[in-house]
Structure formats: structure tokens, C-alpha cells
Amino acid sequence: METKRRLFVLIAPPAIVLALFFLAPLVIMLLYSFKDNTFGPLLPLTFKHYITFLQTPSFFRLLLDSSKLSFLTAIISIILAYPVAYFLVFYTGARRVILLTLLILPAWTSFLLRVLAWKVILGSNGLLNQTLIGLGLIQEGAPVLLYSQSAVLITLVYVWIPFAALPLFAAMERIDPRLHEAAQDLGASPGQTFWRVTLPLTMPGVASAFFFVFIPTLGEWVTPTLVGGVTGIMYGNLIQDQFARALNWPLGALLSLVLLVLVAAFSYVFNRFIPITEVPVST
Amino acid sequence: MKKTRVLFALLVAAALLLAACAGGPSGPAEQRNDSLIVLEWSGYEEESYWAPFAEKHPEIYPDYAFFSEDAEALAKAQSGFYFDVVHPCGSWWGLYVEAGLVQPIDTSRLENFDKLFPELVEHGVINGQQYFIPWDWAYESITVRTDLVDELPTSWADLWDPQYRGQIAIFDSGESTFYTAALALGLDPYNTTPEQDEQIKQKLIELKPNLLTYWADYTEINQLLASGDVALGANTWNDAWATLNDEGYEVEYVDPAEGRLSYACGFGISANSRNVDLAYDYIDALIDAQSNANMANDYYYGAANRDSVPLLDPDLVDKFGYDDLSVLDETNFQHPLTQEQREKMTRIWNEVKSEQ
Numbered sequence: 141m142e143t144k145r146r147l148f149v150l151i152a153p154p155a156i157v158l159a160l161f162f163l164a165p166l167v168i169m170l171l172y173s174f175k176d177n178t179f180g181p182l183l184p185l186t187f188k189h190y191i192t193f194l195q196t197p198s199f200f201r202l203l204l205d206s207s208k209l210s211f212l213t214a215i216i217s218i219i220l221a222y223p224v225a226y227f228l229v230f231y232t233g234a235r236r237v238i239l240l241t242l243l244i245l246p247a248w249t250s251f252l253l254r255v256l257a258w259k260v261i262l263g264s265n266g267l268l269n270q271t272l273i274g275l276g277l278i279q280e281g282a283p284v285l286l287y288s289q290s291a292v293l294i295t296l297v298y299v300w301i302p303f304a305a306l307p308l309f310a311a312m313e314r315i316d317p318r319l320h321e322a323a324q325d326l327g328a329s330p331g332q333t334f335w336r337v338t339l340p341l342t343m344p345g346v347a348s349a350f351f352f353v354f355i356p357t358l359g360e361w362v363t364p365t366l367v368g369g370v371t372g373i374m375y376g377n378l379i380q381d382q383f384a385r386a387l388n389w390p391l392g393a394l395l396s397l398v399l400l401v402l403v404a405a406f407s408y409v410f411n412r413f414i415p416i417t418e419v420p421v422s423t
Numbered sequence: 424m425k426k427t428r429v430l431f432a433l434l435v436a437a438a439l440l441l442a443a444c445a446g447g448p449s450g451p452a453e454q455r456n457d458s459l460i461v462l463e464w465s466g467y468e469e470e471s472y473w474a475p476f477a478e479k480h481p482e483i484y485p486d487y488a489f490f491s492e493d494a495e496a497l498a499k500a501q502s503g504f505y506f507d508v509v510h511p512c513g514s515w516w517g518l519y520v521e522a523g524l525v526q527p528i529d530t531s532r533l534e535n536f537d538k539l540f541p542e543l544v545e546h547g548v549i550n551g552q553q554y555f556i557p558w559d560w561a562y563e564s565i566t567v568r569t570d571l572v573d574e575l576p577t578s579w580a581d582l583w584d585p586q587y588r589g590q591i592a593i594f595d596s597g598e599s600t601f602y603t604a605a606l607a608l609g610l611d612p613y614n615t616t617p618e619q620d621e622q623i624k625q626k627l628i629e630l631k632p633n634l635l636t637y638w639a640d641y642t643e644i645n646q647l648l649a650s651g652d653v654a655l656g657a658n659t660w661n662d663a664w665a666t667l668n669d670e671g672y673e674v675e676y677v678d679p680a681e682g683r684l685s686y687a688c689g690f691g692i693s694a695n696s697r698n699v700d701l702a703y704d705y706i707d708a709l710i711d712a713q714s715n716a717n718m719a720n721d722y723y724y725g726a727a728n729r730d731s732v733p734l735l736d737p738d739l740v741d742k743f744g745y746d747d748l749s750v751l752d753e754t755n756f757q758h759p760l761t762q763e764q765r766e767k768m769t770r771i772w773n774e775v776k777s778e779q
Contacts (some may be wrong), residue, residue, distance in 0.1 A: 177762070179501045179522070192770070202777040264652050286652070287636045369636035371779065378777055386597065386769035387494045 172393035189391045193398070199378065203398065206358060206375040209289065213296045214353040217304040218346060220297070225308035226338075240309060244302040251299065255366050258295040262286035262367065287369025295363050300356075304349040311345025312338070347410070355403055375399065458486050459701045462496055462506040465489040471717040476708035485705065491640070500524050500693075507696040508705055510558070512688040513546055514598060517759030520549045525691035527552040532703045535710045539727045542748040543687045549759060555689040556706055557727040559718060562743065562754065563599060563684035565677040566644075566663045571654035578680040580607040582657055583626075587633045592647045594658035595637035597772030598765065599684070600627055602755065603658060606681040613758060620771060627775040637776075641666075648672070658684070661743055665723035676742075685754040687727065719745075 174185040193199055224243065228236045246254065261267045262285045272278045285291050315338065323333040361376035368374065379399070382392030461468075468487045470477055476485075488506060490496040493515045500509060501522060511519060519525045530536045530553050536544075539557065547555035565582070567575055572590070576582060582591060582603070593600060604626040605612040610619050635653050638644040644656045645666050656663055664676035677683075690709060692702045708714060710727060716734035719726040725745045726735065732746045744750035760768075 178498070196774055196777075198774050198777040198779075201779060205779055264650055365639075370631055370634045373776055373779075378773060381769075381773060381776075385492060385494050385595075386766070386773065387498055388766065388769065 169393045169396060172390050173397055175390040178387050178389040189388075189394045192391065193394055199375075199395070202373070202378060203375045203402065207402070209293060209296075209374065210354050210358040210360075213293060213300060213357050214304070214350045216293075216297050217301050217353050218308070218349050221301050221305040221308055221349065222346075225305050225312055229309060229312040240305075243305060247299075247302040252362065254299055255295055255363050258291070258298065259286065259367050262291055262294075286367060287372065289368065289372045291367040291369075292364050292372040292374070295367050296357050296360065299363070300353045303352045303356075307348035307352060308342065308345045311342040311348075315341050350410075351407065354406075358403065359399060458483055459508065459698050459705055460486045460488060460506045461705070462488050462490065462499065462504070462509040464510060465491060466722075467510065467718065469717070469721070472714050473705060473708040474714055475711050476705050479704055479708075480701065483701065505695065506693050507698045507702045509691050509693065510688060511555075511691070512757075513555075513557075513686050514757045514760050514765075516547065516555045516689075516691070517549060518762060518765070519691055520554050520759075521762065523694055525554050526694045526696070526699075527554060528556060528692060528706075529703075530556075533707045533710065535707055535712070535728060538712065538730050539710060540729055540748045542751055543689075543727050546687060546756070546758070547689055555691045556710060557687040557689035558709055558715065559689075559722070560685065560687035560725040560727065561660045561662070561723075562676075563594075563658045563660060563686065564679060566648060566656040566659040566667070567675045567677060568648055568651065568654045568667075568672060569675050570673040571651055575675060576655065576677055576679070578607070579603050580681070581679075582633065582655070583607065583630055585633070587655055589633065589635050590654040591630075591633045591657055592636050592638045592644060592653040592655070593630070593634055594644075595639045596658070597769035598757075598760070599658040600772055600775070601768040602684055602757070604630070606679075606755065609681075612755070613764075620767065624771045624775060627771070628778050631775075631778070648674070660724075661739075662723040665739065681755075683754045684757060685751055686757040689727070 171182060173189060175182055176186050176188070228239050232239055263269065269284060272284060278284060319337055320333055323337050328336065359376045360374055361380045364372050364374040364377055379392050379395045382388045382395060488499070488504065490499065493511050496509060496511055497515060497518060500506065500519070501524070533556065543557035543560060547553055547557055565576055569575065574586065576584065601623060602612045604623040605615065608622060608626055615623065638647060638656070641660065641662060644659055644663055647653045648656050648663065648667055649670070649672060661676060664674055667674045690706045692699060696702055712728045712730035713734065715726040715728040716731035718724070719731060719735055723739060725743065726732070732740060735745055740746050
């Protein structure tokens with residue numbers, strides 16, 4: 141009884157915070173998606189925004205397009221972060237924490253600043269353009285990469301790599317070094333050790349890294365606004381527009397719900413293929 | 424027993440927290456009966472724009488709540504934010520009246536009212552009553568870096584010319600882009616059929632190859648033009664031209680064959696204002712010839728007060744016709760929109776933008 145009460149007291153504050161600031165807003169969002177307009181009364185509920193959404197294929201195409209971009213961002217971030225994390229954990233010994241801190245140091249500056257930095261690098265008078273002009277590869281003029289989907293991809297990967305590196309680092313650090321020794325004792329080559337021992341054991345880290353990057357970037361609107369131009373626009377811009385400019389909060393709520401459902405469905409499917417909880421993390 | 428008590432305490436705490444959140448925004452405002460709350464664009468709080476008010480009421484400094492988009496101001500007003508005076512632009516005035524957010528203005532209480540250009544004042548009359556007092560007005564047209572193009576555009580329709588491929592940044596606004604496409608197609612933006620709406624949407628999609636990016640505020644478009652990332656700034660205000668011209672860039676502000684767009688912004692008094700007398704004094708101070716000219720010179724806009732004209736930069740008066748408002752007859756002045764019109768325009772623009 142005493143333990144139960146203690147548990148209750150311990151769980152209650154986070155539960156209340158979750159209910160107030162997560163569940164309640166979700167319910168409000170759901171209700172808003174059935175409202176006729178932003179400021180009118182809640183009743184009568186209407187499906188008109190759902191009909192608008194279904195009748196506008198470009199909204200859905202943009203969502204798919206943005207999902208592809210976020211997927212690519214997550215995969216590239218993992219591919220780039222994995223060797224770094226591997227090196228830090230297995231080859232740098234005691235200095236690994238300092239080196240990891242150095243790796244994530246850029247993430248301490250403002251997110252906006254890091255995006256704007258890429259705007260400067262990719263701009264018409266930026267490093268990239270000036271180099272290409274210097275090499276005689278392009279004539280002077282419009283920026284090559286800025287204001288495109290590629291610019292959004294490059295910037296997002298840069299911004300999110302530390303978030304991919306951290307879970308990978310944590311997953312690798314938990315691997316018992318004796319497992320590697322055992323693999324070698326049993327005659328496995330370094331390649332075999334990596335594919336049969338290290339990689340499977342770090343899969344939970346890969347999965348968390350994927351979601352750490354995929355989910356936040358899917359709702360992104362700041363980066364595409366700054367470097368995406370006309371072709372690099374993302375689904376998040378559409379949502380932001382409904383709230384900030386169109387004053388159509390119900391449609392904005394619906395668009396957000398669709399995103400939420402998509403991410404939830406995706407996580408579910410992903411979990412089925414890589415059951416995070418069932419992978420043995422440590423012996 | 425104990426468990427229920429803890430639960431009860433937590434529920435009470437949650438309820439208190441909710442009440443605190445709900446009461447937050449309007450709470451402090453209610454106590455200030457002797458101050459004036461102005462819902463204003465950031466940058467217009469300069470004391471030189473309302474100096475006569477400061478003289479008359481030295482003990483009061485207006486309290487500003489800033490917004491950066493008209494939609495933001497309307498959302499604030501609609502959701503119950505307390506204000507005395509608000510400064511929206513003309514195409515939004517109708518929505519304030521429709522929603523009952525502003526009160527009719529007794530123009531006899533404004534000493535400077537008779538000096539205002541009647542061409543602007545008439546737009547503040549809605550349902551037969553004066554709801555808004557115009558203060559600043561400007562154009563919307565195309566600013567061109569003449570050194571970056573072979574040929575200057577001479578009409579809105581020229582924006583679609585393939586020679587400007589990837590060289591245009593357009594204002595990220597459903598309303599403005601709708602007008603631009605309608606004018607290029609020779610349609611009346613205020614009376615379109617659903618077929619014509621579809622035509623406008625297709626026309627805007629066809630513009631996309633010529634667009635590099637969208638711009639949302641004047642610093643952004645000024646930078647885009649100054650860096651040469653784009654050569655044409657579509658639906659820019661005259662301040663873009665004036666700023667770049669001052670900095671020595673070779674720029675032109677186009678007078679399109681279909682006519683420039685033009686608009687005015689102005690002040691209304693909240694229907695719930697508890698400081699109506701102060702609100703009148705504040706608005707009267709704003710439309711004072713000197714105050715109005717101070718603002719117009721800072722932002723390169725036109726002033727609503729006729730007596731401000733001699734105090735304006737003569738080059739700008741000459742270039743933009745700030746002294747004779749018959750120039751507005753050749754422009755497409757932006758009228759107050761209904762909620763339906765605005766929704767339609769933003770919907771079309773959303774669909775255009777999401778088309779990849």
C-alpha cells in the first residue's frame with residue numbers, strides 16, 4: 141500500500157502535465173478540425189475541411205514529398221553519423237566524451253543561425269558560388285543551390301546530424317567489449333564482427349536516431365522558408381500558413397492531425413520490422 | 424480515503440492552473456483604465472508620429488501590442504485581446520466591422536479630419552458609417568534591378584515572360600497574388616466566377632518557373648534585390664524602390680499597363696474601448712500634418728493629411744504623386760474584402776504553393 145501511494149505521488153505530476161499540455165491540446169485540435177471557422181461557435185460540427193482536404197490532391201502530394209525529404213534527411217544523417225559515433229566509441233578511449241561534446245558543439249548555437257549560415261554559404265555571393273565561379277564552372281549570376289529542395293536537404297542534414305549521433309553513440313557504448321573479443325576468438329573477421337555483432341546490437345540506436353530526425357523534420361517550416369524557395373516548400377509551411385496568414389485554424393488543425401496520424405502509422409509499421417524492445421542491448 | 428484526498432488536491436491544482444492560463448492575457452489590461460492600448464505594426468510606435476498626444480497627455484505613454492501581419496492582429500482582436508486603437512490595412516477593415524470589433528467614429532471629434540484626402544477617407548466608410556481613419560497609403564507594383572534584366576516589364580502580364588525565368592520573388596500573400604493574376608488576365612478581381620477563379624489558379628501555377636522564392640517582409644525583399652538573387656520584386660511597396668535607390672542600386676518602380684495596386688491603412692477604435700476620449704486624441708495626433716509627414720518620410724509612404732504634402736520629400740511626391748490623389752484612379756485600390764473572398768484567395772494561393 142505504502143509503495144503504491146508513493147508510486148502514485150511520483151507519477152501524478154508528469155501525468156497531469158501530460159494530460160494538460162499534451163492530451164488536452166490534442167483534443168482541442170481534434171475539435172477545431174470540425175469547426176466551421178476559426179472564431180465562430182464550436183457547434184454545429186462540420187466535415188467541410190475534411191472535404192477540402194480530400195478534394196485538394198496537391199496537399200497530399202506535398203505531404204508525400206515532404207515525407208520523402210524527411211526520410212532522406214534521416215537516412216543521410218544516420219549514414220554520416222554512424223562512422224563518427226563508431227570511431228568515438230571504439231577508438232578514442234577516455235577522450236570520447238570531450239570529442240562527442242565537440243561534435244555536438246555547433247548544436248549549441250541558435251538553430252536559426254545555423255540555417256542562415258547555409259543561406260550565406262549557398263547564396264549568390266557565397267562560398268559555393270564564388271568557388272564555382274573561380275573554377276570557371278559557372279558564370280556569375282543566380283545561386284546554384286539556394287532556394288531548392290537540395291538546399292533544404294543539405295541544411296536539414298547539417299542541423300540534425302548531432303541528434304542522430306547521440307542515440308548511436310549511446311547504443312554503441314552499451315555494447316559489451318567482450319562480445320567483440322568472443323567474436324574474434326570464434327574466428328570472425330572484423331567485417332563479420334561488424335555485420336553480425338555490432339550492427340544488430342546498434343539497431344535500436346539506429347531506430348531512435350531515425351525517429352529523432354524524421355519526426356521533427358517532417359513538420360519543418362523554418363528551413364524551407366529560409367532556403368527552400370518555391371520548389372523546396374514543405375507540408376509544415378502549409379500548416380503554418382493556415383494559422384499565421386489564412387486565419388483558417390480548423391484547416392490548420394486538420395492538416396496537423398493528418399501529419400500526426402501519418403507519423404503514428406509510420407512508427408507502428410517501423411516498429412513491426414525493427415522491434416526496438418526485443419533487440420538484446422547488453423548481456 | 425487518503426488517495427482520494429490527494430487526487431482531489433491535484434484536481435484543484437489543475438483547475439487553478441487552467442484558470443490562471445485562461446485569465447492571463449486579459450488580466451493585467453483590465454486594471455489600466457487610464458492608459459491606452461494600441462494594436463500596432465511594429466515600427467510605428469515612434470513618438471514623433473503622435474507628438475501632439477504626448478503634449479496633451481504627458482502622463483500617458485501608449486501601451487503597444489505589436490503584430491507583423493494583418494491576420495495576426497485580427498486573430499488577436501477576435502480572440503478577446505483588449506485594445507483601444509487598432510491599425511489594420513484597408514482590405515481588412517470590413518472584417519473588423521463584420522465581427523463588431525470596432526465602433527463608428529464621430530469625425531467631428533477629430534480636429535484634423537477635414538484636412539484628410541477625401542479619396543482615402545471614403546474607403547473608411549462601411550455600411551454608411553466612418554469606421555476607419557486613413558493614415559498611410561502606398562502602392563504595390565514591381566521593383567526591378569534594371570542592371571540585371573535586358574528588358575523592363577511594362578505590365579503585370581510581363582511577369583510571365585520566360586526571359587525572367589527564376590528571377591522573380593513575389594509577395595507571399597493570397598490576396599496580392601490573386602490581384603496580380605486577375606489583372607494579368609484582364610479580370611475584375613472583385614467579381615470573378617468560379618471558372619475564372621480556376622483560371623487564376625492555373626495562371627499562378629504557370630508563374631512558378633519564373634519564381635525563385637516568396638518574400639514575406641520588406642527586409643527580405645530588399646536583401647533579395649540588393650544581393651541580385653532576384654531581379655524583379657513582384658508586389659513590392661514603394662519603400663523597396665526608395666530604399667534600394669537611396670543605397671545606389673539601379674532600380675525602377677514599374678507602372679504596369681493594367682495599373683499599380685494601391686492601398687491605405689488606418690485607425691479604428693475598439694467597440695469595447697474604455698478609453699474612447701484618449702483614443703480620439705491619439706488618432707487626432709496621428710493625423711496631424713507634422714506627425715503624418717514624419718511617418719511618411721520614414722517609410723516612404725503617402726500621407727493621408729493634405730497639409731503633410733509640403734513636409735514630404737519632394738522627389739518622392741513627384742515620383743509617386745503624393746500631392747494629387749487622382750493618381751489613385753489609375754490604380755487598383757484594394758477594397759475591404761469579405762470573409763468568403765479572403766478565404767477563397769488564400770485557398771487558391773495554398774493550392775498554388777503546394778503544387779510541386
